[in-house]
């Protein structure tokens with residue numbers, strides 16, 4: 001029997017894709033492109049809005065002017081929306097963005113499961129149902145955008161033991177669902193504490209899939225020992241973690257404009273570069289592009305701050321010699337270590 005590849009069986013350090021001496025680090029902008037819903041309410045199949053969809057045009061324009069090819073990880077309601085397809089397909093055809101798949105199982109057919117927190121993590125669904133939803137989403141993207149998606153993100157970072165094999169079967173080449181440094185076990189989700197920050201290949205019986213984890217670093221006075229302390233304290237509740245951050249002992253910093261001030265993000269970039277990460281993987285959610293949908297962008301001035309955040313961060317990246325990349329660039333960089341290649 002072929003070994004079943006699993007994204008959560010982390011590889012040895014020698015298997016990670018490292019930055020070569022003459023190579024510049026890259027950054028990737030990944031956008032969870034999805035419906036607007038109440039993040040504090042229970043999951044529901046209906047009742048979401050798509051009010052933030054027109055704001056994708058402003059977002060795309062911003063990144064185009066900055067010379068960046070972002071990837072929109074679109075979910076089922078977005079793929080059904082003509083306005084979204086209109087904005088993104090045009091940019092995709094012009095080579096100015098990529099489109100990948102993001103699976104929010106509670107709004108993706110077939111609807112054969114009970115909608116619950118546990119079932120909001122795609123990887124918790126029975127394998128046949130998970131595969132059926134992934135297939136529906138892939139085929140809808142292919143039909144609507146004229147190109148099959150090769151990048152996948154599980155909604156709520158919910159990978160399962162079978163996800164890698166399914167992705168390979170369905171023609172995906174790259175997954176970006178591992179959110180290193182986060183533990184979702186409280187809601188029956190995955191535990192990504194101790195997950196690598198470098199990309200790596202996962203071999204399955206159906207082909208190899210590249211994992212490109214979402215970047216989160218640990219900073220603070222405790223240095224490299226901080227992550228372990230953070231996780232031990234975090235078990236005691238959020239307040240202890242916040243106190244650690246206030247004291248400057250240890251802080252967890254995700255590369256996102258959502259809830260992370262620009263100066264902290266720039267510090268995180270420096271930490272990631274010290275670790276010689278080949279790819280800095282930024283992420284945010286498209287509902288944040290319109291005030292009122294997410295806890296992070298409540299007002300017009302928040303939205304203004306959102307784009308100023310990118311100005312500051314892009315400036316810092318340029319100063320540090322980090323260059324933008326896209327799906328093709330990442331797969332090309334990783335090819336030297338692909339299973340079957342000697343490297």
Ligand SMILES: [Zn+2]
Nearest residue numbers: 032034155156
């Ligand atoms: Zn999502």
